[in-house]
Amino acid sequence: MKETAATLDQAHQWLAQMEKAQRSAEAESEDTGAKRREVEAELYNGKVTNIKELGSLQEEFEQIKSKLKQVDDRVLEVMGEVDVANKSLISQEQKLKDVETQWRLEQDSLAGESSILQAAITQLDKKRGTLAAEITPASLKVYEELRNIMQGKVVAKMEQGKCRGCRLSLSVHELKRVRSPNMVQCSSCHRILYMD
Numbered sequence: 001m002k003e004t005a006a007t008l009d010q011a012h013q014w015l016a017q018m019e020k021a022q023r024s025a026e027a028e029s030e031d032t033g034a035k036r037r038e039v040e041a042e043l044y045n046g047k048v049t050n051i052k053e054l055g056s057l058q059e060e061f062e063q064i065k066s067k068l069k070q071v072d073d074r075v076l077e078v079m080g081e082v083d084v085a086n087k088s089l090i091s092q093e094q095k096l097k098d099v100e101t102q103w104r105l106e107q108d109s110l111a112g113e114s115s116i117l118q119a120a121i122t123q124l125d126k127k128r129g130t131l132a133a134e135i136t137p138a139s140l141k142v143y144e145e146l147r148n149i150m151q152g153k154v155v156a157k158m159e160q161g162k163c164r165g166c167r168l169s170l171s172v173h174e175l176k177r178v179r180s181p182n183m184v185q186c187s188s189c190h191r192i193l194y195m196d
């Protein structure tokens with residue numbers, strides 16, 4: 001966004017420069033135009049009758065006419081440049097607006113995502129609290145301890161006589177106990193066992 005703002009600033013400066021050039025060219029055109037009218041009046045007011053003088057006045061008039069044409073061409077040229085600078089400025093302004101809109105949309109979307117995640121966390125926390133209240137403090141303690149040691153993978157499914165956590169076979173005694181409502185841990189990896 002900073003970059004776009006800098007480009008916009010440049011576009012502003014360029015336009016200001018072109019407008020200044022236009023004003024200066026227009027002022028010169030006005031001056032030259034006035035001078036042209038002055039010489040023209042002198043040429044045709046009948047006061048100058050000397051042929052030589054008239055000749056040099058005529059020459060001056062032609063020079064001013066040609067200068068005025070140059071100056072007016074320059075005015076048109078600069079007006080074209082002002083137009084281009086203006087269009088560039090408008091396009092830069094639009095670009096900045098687009099970038100700002102995009103940024104705001106992203107912020108909104110991130111804020112939305114964040115609040116959804118926050119709600120999910122709150123809900124999971126609540127659920128965990130409810131579940132924790134349902135199990136005995138001793139079992140919860142075992143669970144908390146295991147969670148610290150095993151980085152979260154505390155519970156393992158018992159499947160086909162094996163602990164899915166360490167993939168070792170369970171003893172007949174363990175198999176029997178898993179079916180009971182008591183909490184049973186794998187004798188090899190100490191994970192809490194459960195079965196579907």
Ligand SMILES: [Zn+2]
Pocket residue numbers: 156163164165166167168186187188189190191
């Ligand atoms: Zn195990």
